[in-house]
Amino acid sequence: MSIRFGGVLAVDNMSLDVEPHEIVGLIGPNGAGKTTFINCLSGAYVPQSGKATWKEADLLGRQPHELIRRGVVRTFQNVASLHDLTVLDVVKLGQAVRHGNPMRQLRDMLRSERARDAELIRTILQPLRLAEVAHQPIQSLSYGMRKAVDLARALAAQPQILLLDEPVAGLTAQEGAMMSRVIRDVRDRVGCAVVMVEHKMDVVNATCDRIVVMASGARIFEGSAAQVQSDPSVRRVYLGEP
Ligand SMILES: Nc1ncnc2c1ncn2[C@@H]1O[C@H](COP(=O)(O)OP(=O)(O)O)[C@@H](O)[C@H]1O
Ligand SMILES: [Mg+2]
Structure with missing residues (x-):
């Protein structure tokens, strides 16, 4: 998927897959395009190019309420x-x-x-x-x-795919830990897939089955929490290391 705003290529050939019942963490520095990607998946924006499917149905270009009826439901970074x-x-x-x-x-x-x-x-x-x-x-x-x-x-x-944009931002450590438990509990009870954008790495590590790293609109890495933490390219873009 790609989307451009004037001169800014906010999402640049980004790709992501999620299995039913899986919790995928989507991390990356500020401005990486995470929220824009979620906005495209939830019908707020229509990307210039790309494809998104869930259970063989095309998602892109549909209105948010149509997507909700197909089970694609989001939460917001700023409530x-x-x-x-x-x-x-x-x-x-x-x-x-x-x-x-x-x-x-x-x-x-x-x-x-x-x-x-x-x-x-x-x-x-x-x-x-x-x-x-x-x-x-x-x-x-x-x-x-x-x-x-x-x-x-x-x-x-009744989500089948739950898109969470920074569910823990602005929460205390204690509230964040509880939100993490709640999200895993929801996945277990509701059986939905979850894509979770989040900055707090302890929460991401505790909550997610798999982590995808995004930088400058593109996917640059995917792996477990331990793999993400030790990968040099991730440390460079995400943790600000040389
Ligand atoms: N509606 C918009 N118009 C212009 N630029 C936008 C718009 N939405 C996002 N952008 C730009 O896209 C880039 C990615 O932003 P965003 O998706 O919010 O990043 P993240 O959520 O990873 O911090 C930024 O450079 C941002 O300024
Ligand atoms: Mg964001």
Whole structure:
């Protein structure tokens, strides 16, 4: 896949494969093109050239909501605070986008029965330790908890491929370690594939089955945590060594 913005070749013939149930870490220096690559996969951008497939379906050039219905669901590097929605509202929004007309469904669901709320709280919020704040406006939560809410929204859309853009950025070490456990637990329970962009190497090493390194828009290395740490080309571009 390649995408250019004016003179900047943000993603340069990048390639990546992910198996069902696999967690792939995508690392690389700032400006490497990681977020842009995720933006292309999730339908925010249409790359000038390339191909992306999941279960034989073409992904590129589709709208984000179409991709979500095909199971390609993302979270965001910078989480927004969506006005006065509660945690549970946000999760319902994720579910509504999965199931059809988002606004109509959202309206119906926000009005809906306690039984469905209880189910979402039990299946989505409880495992992410968000059950107690289900009815709180997300504005009232810490940044770390809002990141978890963003993941909860994505899970409600029933992902087959979960694209996580820096799920641990801005979190404390303790919150980061918990997020890592949550992501592995999600993969085990939901059975989805995960592509996770992340800077914090301890979290990447603890979470990912395999690591792909990106620099200047391209893939430069792939391997285990130990291989990535000892490879001279990776150390040069990523760790800033000569
Ligand atoms: N919409 C855009 N318009 C112009 N340039 C962009 C746009 N999105 C990303 N870029 C550029 O693409 C490059 C890669 O950025 P990004 O994907 O955010 O990197 P990373 O997530 O690895 O830090 C950067 O040089 C960035 O300025
Ligand atoms: Mg980024």
